[in-house]
Amino acid sequence: MRARLILIAVMSSAIIAAAPVHAQDKGSVEPKALPPLAHPDDPDTPAKELFARRVPPSAQPTKVIGTYNRGCIAGAERMPINGEDWQVMRLSRNRNFGHPNLIALLKRLAVRAHKDAGWPGILVGDIGQPRGGPALSGHASHQIGLDADIWLTPMPEHRLSRNEREEMSAVMMVRPDRLDVDPRVFTKGHVAVIRAAALEPSVQRIFVNAAIKKALCRDARGNRSWLTKVRPWWGHDY
Structure with a gap:
């Protein structure tokens, strides 16, 4: 199986989520371990309770099992929390695991965004749990290690502290009226980074807010074929 990747270029709910985890939802500097389940072998125990307790x-x-919103992954790889061109956010969620192809893509994109688009570096949000599967909160997808959230906030120049990773807020890219991007924060750099991600052959689609897709269609120059991978979706504005 050749992995086809979905890159969610936001930190918001992915596809459909009953209780979305947003970029503005803060994490915990000292997360507490989940208590053991009284009856883990009970068939009525929700799968999300079991998967959330798998630490490694x-x-x-490596094997992908099932689909983006109903599946799991064997042999997942952990995204290092620091790189020269990336940093991982919200470590308390323990969701920086994915298919090795996706982890390699994120590292490659971070370098390309910095080198070709002049981006300071990328902030990586949720990828998936150590063994995939449904999470206790947030995404309905992100279950097989083939989709990832990228903050649209440029990486700060300094190494973020644990406290900053848990409490720093992402920047809203869309105007309050939801009709267009906020020109004070959405720049040509954003267009270049999203284009760089779309030009990756293994990326299948990128979800952004409709106002962001509108801005991309307006500002893209030259070959515009990469825009077909960028799909407008509710939320996805951080």
Whole structure:
């Protein structure tokens, strides 16, 4: 199986989520371990309770099982929390695990965004749990390690503290009337970074707010074929 990747270029709810986890939802500097389940083998125990308690990935060859919103992953890889051109946010969620192809893509995109688009670096949000599966809160997708959230906020020049990673807020890119981007914060750099992600052959689609898609269509120059990968979706404005 050749992995096809979905890159969610926001930190918001992915596809459909009953209780979305947003970029503005703060994490915990000292997260508490979940209590053991009284009856983990009970077939009525929700899958999300089981998957949330799996701390390491499984020691198996990498295999995607199921679909984006109903599945899991064996042999996931952890995204390092720091790189020269990236930093991982909201560490308390323990959702920086994914398919090795996706992890490699994120590292490659971080370098390309910095080198070709002049971007300071990317902030990586939710990828998936160590063994994928449904999460206790937030995304309905992100279950098989093939989609990732990228903040539209440029990476600060300094190494973020644990407290900053948990409490720093992402920047809203859309005007209050929701009809267009906020020109004070949405720049040509954003267009270049999203284009760089779309030009990756393994990226299948990128979800952004409709106002952001409108701005991309207005500002893109030259070959515009990459815009077909960028899909407007509710939320996805951070």
